[in-house]
Amino acid sequence: MIHKRGSDSSLSDPMNRFSASRRRFLKQASNASMACSATALFSRNLFAAGASPQAAPSPDGPARVYFDSRRTIAPLDRKLFGSFLEHLGRAIYEGIYDPGSKLSDANGFRKDVLNEIRQLGVPIIRYPGGNFVSGYNWLDGVGPKKDRPRTLDKAWDTLESNQFGTDEFMAWCKAAGTEPLMGLNLGTGTAEEAAALVEYCNVDKGTKWSELRRQHGIPDAYKVQHWCLGNEMDGPWQIGHMSATEYGLKAADAARQMRYVDPSLKLIACGSSGPLMPTYLEWDREVLEQCYQYVDGLSLHRYFGNNERDTGGDTSKYLAMNLRMERQIAETIAVCDLVRGHKRSPKKLWLSFDEWNVWYRTTTGDAVDGHRQEAPHLLEEVYNLEDALVVGGLINSLLRNADRVKLACLAQLVNVIAPIMTDANGILQQTIYYPYSWALQFARGAVLDLLVQSSTYEVSGLDQVGHVDVAGSLDRTDGKLSLFILNRDLSKARDVEVVWEDAAPARVISASVLTGNDLKASNTFAAPRRVVPQSFAVPASSGGRTKFEVPAHSYTVVQWSL
Numbered sequence: 001m002i003h004k005r006g007s008d009s010s011l012s013d014p015m016n017r018f019s020a021s022r023r024r025f026l027k028q029a030s031n032a033s034m035a036c037s038a039t040a041l042f043s044r045n046l047f048a049a050g051a052s053p054q055a056a057p058s059p060d061g062p063a064r065v066y067f068d069s070r071r072t073i074a075p076l077d078r079k080l081f082g083s084f085l086e087h088l089g090r091a092i093y094e095g096i097y098d099p100g101s102k103l104s105d106a107n108g109f110r111k112d113v114l115n116e117i118r119q120l121g122v123p124i125i126r127y128p129g130g131n132f133v134s135g136y137n138w139l140d141g142v143g144p145k146k147d148r149p150r151t152l153d154k155a156w157d158t159l160e161s162n163q164f165g166t167d168e169f170m171a172w173c174k175a176a177g178t179e180p181l182m183g184l185n186l187g188t189g190t191a192e193e194a195a196a197l198v199e200y201c202n203v204d205k206g207t208k209w210s211e212l213r214r215q216h217g218i219p220d221a222y223k224v225q226h227w228c229l230g231n232e233m234d235g236p237w238q239i240g241h242m243s244a245t246e247y248g249l250k251a252a253d254a255a256r257q258m259r260y261v262d263p264s265l266k267l268i269a270c271g272s273s274g275p276l277m278p279t280y281l282e283w284d285r286e287v288l289e290q291c292y293q294y295v296d297g298l299s300l301h302r303y304f305g306n307n308e309r310d311t312g313g314d315t316s317k318y319l320a321m322n323l324r325m326e327r328q329i330a331e332t333i334a335v336c337d338l339v340r341g342h343k344r345s346p347k348k349l350w351l352s353f354d355e356w357n358v359w360y361r362t363t364t365g366d367a368v369d370g371h372r373q374e375a376p377h378l379l380e381e382v383y384n385l386e387d388a389l390v391v392g393g394l395i396n397s398l399l400r401n402a403d404r405v406k407l408a409c410l411a412q413l414v415n416v417i418a419p420i421m422t423d424a425n426g427i428l429q430q431t432i433y434y435p436y437s438w439a440l441q442f443a444r445g446a447v448l449d450l451l452v453q454s455s456t457y458e459v460s461g462l463d464q465v466g467h468v469d470v471a472g473s474l475d476r477t478d479g480k481l482s483l484f485i486l487n488r489d490l491s492k493a494r495d496v497e498v499v500w501e502d503a504a505p506a507r508v509i510s511a512s513v514l515t516g517n518d519l520k521a522s523n524t525f526a527a528p529r530r531v532v533p534q535s536f537a538v539p540a541s542s543g544g545r546t547k548f549e550v551p552a553h554s555y556t557v558v559q560w561s562l
């Protein structure tokens, strides 16, 4: 049933945009579920499964990192460091597409943004949503621009000009050197419409929808490989929200129809939107019982914040949040493998962590309500230093889980909860830009299975947490080895000693650290370099060891050549 806005007090409330109600919903749900299932959720064993290598006895000595080139977790799929662009706020319009701007090319693409993203080397970008996709008709966004309708996006109460659609996104991806991860509308959209979009994108010619693409002046099929079967369908805020079984059946039907069109697709079913959902894990199980055989991956989402609900404003707790992400990954894998067992399936699903980030300031009121404007300023979160350290920790957690998490998207990329902001004159790199850019630049080859010993501190709900959290990668093709180091200690610099068990490095290529006196400091257009990385010198190794110091509350990357 569609409520008329204004006839229902909850819908006429300006705070009641979908995201705001998502937050409220999660808060209520968390209070309820904490009471009944605290023991199950926060048991020591679950935690140990995700994070035990980080915590081991070494009271006040250096943190030790044992490197053995023979011990790796998995080859690193670069899609682990993808991102996300939604028709939301100024992500598309004024973000990547701004035909009126002096900074745009003949296609209307912002050249400075395009260059930045090309240089970053973002491997895959999810599009067009997000909550937006669940009410989106892709046909509104193709064909001659003058004929495209102006529509009301009900997810964010925004006017959508449809001047940027599937074909513009594909052209933009090509120019940015990235791969599309296409989201499908399984809210108001049908399985048939999803299959039609696959036909439009992937069939060369000779069928209704491929010929429509050709009429639009695009002779070559895009051959899009990765597709999300809907978005957050477990959430009551989602347009077209339904029960897990209904969604699982719809996803199975869409997947079947899509594969009839193109059998080579990689399909991702919607898993839980986060552990605070009352249906967490049960949703995933029920969905997979219906569609396991038709999909390749399962999605999971998570946003963190240093707020009352998540941390009580305690930064030492905030810096441990990546371990909660790891627990969520472990729990979701457990469900995938449970259903695999039920089905006696040889296939092992991978996870698509296709929305993750810090997001907690711009979650209510005008920050999430477009007020029926075009390109309103929504979710324009201003990130500070501590947020960047958390993002660094989350990158470490993704790396450590690279055996099952094959795809992940920092949500989002431009202007909306983003590392990159635009104004009329240029771009700004927010604090979280730096750890993300390091992952893209330095994480290569295979993820290392490091043994890390660090002193620990107590975090309620997480037990003992290492002060020093380390992940690493080794590219055997060029012998480059990178370590990513989070020092969670708010007041003390920590010595880190790398023990080279089977191969010592020939030289240090680079070492950079992100830190500062003020954990709340941010970059702004007026002061864009308040929080930027500094390079530092790492001594050569001697006696099979290298020792250096990482500052209090810092995130560091060091790259060596073996």
Ligand code: AHR
Residues within 6 Å of the ligand: 019, 022, 086, 129, 130, 131, 132, 231, 232, 355, 411, 412
């Ligand atoms: O990324 C912002 C929003 O967060 C997305 O639209 C939705 O999927 C999630 O709730």
